[in-house]
Amino acid sequence: MxxxxxxxxxxxxxxxxxxxxxxxxxxxxxxxxxxxxxxxxxxxxxxxDLLATGLAKGKTYYIGVVVMDVNNRYFSQMLSALEIEARERGYFINITLHQNDKEIEKEQLCKLADYHVDGIILSSVNKGEEYKKFIESLNIPVVTIDNKIADKIPFVTVNGRSAISKAVCEIAESGYEKVIFVCPPLAEKNLENIYVHEERTAGFKEAVKKIHGLEYVIIGNWDYQKQAKKELEKSEKKTAFLCTGDMFALNLIRMFEKNGKRAGQDYGIMGYDNIDFLEYVTPRLTTIDNHVEKVAEEAFNLLLQLMENKNVAETERILETVTVQGETI
CATH class of the missing domain: 1.10.260.40 (lambda repressor-like DNA-binding domains)
Incomplete structure (x- = not known):
């Protein structure tokens, strides 16, 4: 001792x-x-004695973080980025996973509140005014990332609508005549909060309507690989896939390779997230950068301001993003 x-x-x-x-x-x-x-x-x-110091100052120096899981590389990178942000500011993070279960998410939030964490960063599968009231009843600063719960709940994300809209234009400018939008989470629209995917879908619909002659299809179910295969087989036009997640894109690339088709040659494909291990994938996937480190930094800074009771004029922060050029479009 x-x-x-x-x-x-x-x-x-x-x-x-x-x-x-x-x-x-x-x-x-x-x-x-x-x-x-x-x-x-x-x-x-x-x-x-950090506990004694915290009690004296009315702080625990713990931040609760609630996300879906760590199997998704986006969330793994987010947790890593948040831990770095917390450590640099003298805080520890308490990580909990809701596994896309609405009730588990609520239970985890209640437990974090009972442990008197100083603040919470949340990627939610819940939404709506009633859930907003529940969040406010915790009496702890909460910042949400990715999925928006309701107006006036502090929120940080990237502009997915704009990013997808620009991506459609880039695909069309590259000579593709047909674009297939792959967004499997749309199947869960009535079951959980899929705000980020709805925003990306809205951006896609807005963009294709502005481009004359561009044929398009939306695949919004978890049997997307089978449907994508059928769409490419019957297409007589130069076709590209635009996926709302890098893993969806990588799954399609693997499936098509088994059928003798190569990304960037027999079809085009673009992902979304720019997950870290894309640098090991050949051909290099063209994707949209989700700016995970910037989102983590912005969310943590906003949470700190709220914890310090500062007068924050703008609690909704939307970051712009960019396309990361690869070899598949």
Missing amino acids: GITTKEIAKICGVSRTTVHRALNNTGRISEKTKRMILETAEKNGYRP
Whole structure:
């Protein structure tokens, strides 16, 4: 066990109040005394009692993070980015997973509130005014990412509608005459919050209507590989797939390879997210950068402002994104 502040005070011949001033860099204390205390603390392996410090300041220095799962590379990268943001600011994160289950999500949020975390970052599968009331009843600052719950709930995401709209234009400009939009989560539209996918779908519909002569199909179910195969087989036009997730795109590429068709040659394909292991995939997938690190930074900064009771004028922050060029369009 490390040395206590009481023992440091006895060694240095000062009061515990003086020791606390030196360790916390507060109050009036001479540089000589401060240096002596800090050197004594380091020499004897002093470790601060974070629980006691938190209780004294009315903080736990824990941030709750609730996301779907860690199998999805986007969420794995998000958790990593949030942990870095938290650590740099002296906080720890408590990670919980809701597995796309609405009730589990509510249970996890209640538990985090019972543990008195200082704030929560949430990627929700719930939505609506009633759920908004539940979030507000927690009496803890909450910032949502990706899926919007309701107006006036702090929210950070990227502009998926605009990103998909621009992607459609880029695909058409590359000479493709038909674009197949692949968004399997649309099958869950009436069951859970799929705000990000609905926004991307809206962007797609807006874009294709503006491009004369561009044929399009929307695949919105989990049997998307089978349907995509049929669409490509019957198509007589130069065809590209636009997927709302990199993993959907990679699954299609693997499926088509088994059928002797190669991405970028026999068809075009673009993903969404720019997950980290795309650099190991050949041909390199053209995709849309979801700016996971920027979203994490913006969400954490917003949460800190709310935790510090600052007057935040804008609690909805939409970040712009870009297409990452690869070899498949």
